[in-house]
């Protein structure tokens with residue numbers, strides 16, 4: 142009997158591939174264009190991606206054998222979930238595998254911007270010794286506004302409490318006035334923006350969260366606020382963030398994610414000392430890469446063998 146076929150179109154950990162390799166035919170083809178995917182997807186029963194492959198409705202439309210799309214990571218904004226649902230294809234993700242990596246990177250970025258670490262590093266590399274230039278602020282005693290209180294937001298809140306910060310939270314899916322598991326009181330978004338010294342984002346990119354933070358929202362923030370975004374590009378209007386940094390409303394921003402990735406050389410968030418950037422590496426730890434690959438490979442295996450997926454994000458017919 143012919144083996145069912147799985148296409149892996151982004152790089153994922155071998156530990157995940159090992160789970161499916163002996164049971165199915167596994168083809169690993171990173172870097173395919175949309176046209177190339179459209180050409181070959183009809184041959185596959187399952188597709189596994191990270192965030193580089195955009196699984197568009199054009200691809201899904203011709204994916205007549207496809208039963209499942211596995212996203213080795215949490216965000217499914219690179220998959221047209223609506224089109225998959227209509228076509229009867231299950232979409233699964235790995236909601237927990239990246240949590241620690243993403244929370245730790247958010248914290249690393251928060252410390253890096255508030256203590257000027259990248260700029261101090263660049264300066265000393267040039268042979269300079271400018272101790273006075275890099276005076277930072279302490280996190281202790283500051284108010285951290287956590288936008289999005291899912292697993293990552295709650296973990297960041299926990300770390301912040303451990304550092305002696307006051308934490309306030311907003312979540313579009315939790316009523317304000319409630320207290321989360323880690324003891325964070327939820328408030329309305331504007332109240333959080335008005336009161337936080339540092340604001341960190343942990344929400345997915347959806348229709349509701351696209352351009353959530355624009356010029357109007359920056360205007361209600363405290364002057365001198367710091368911004369950390371290791372969640373998704375597109376939540377913050379990039380030009381408005383740049384303007385807010387240039388005009389001093391925002392003291393500094395740390396950004397791991399961009400509206401269009403990979404970014405172009407003329408991206409508005411580049412070229413300023415007060416905006417530090419990393420190339421979407423929030424989930425890039427050895428541990429997280431293994432976690433998400435195993436999680437998704439197990440679910441793809443289970444579904445292809447007639448079982449159920451533990452983390453489906455849709456309910457196709």
Ligand code: MLT
Nearest residue numbers: 191192214215216239424
């Ligand atoms: C995620 O959604 O899991 C992260 O953004 C990391 C990624 O897959 O690139």
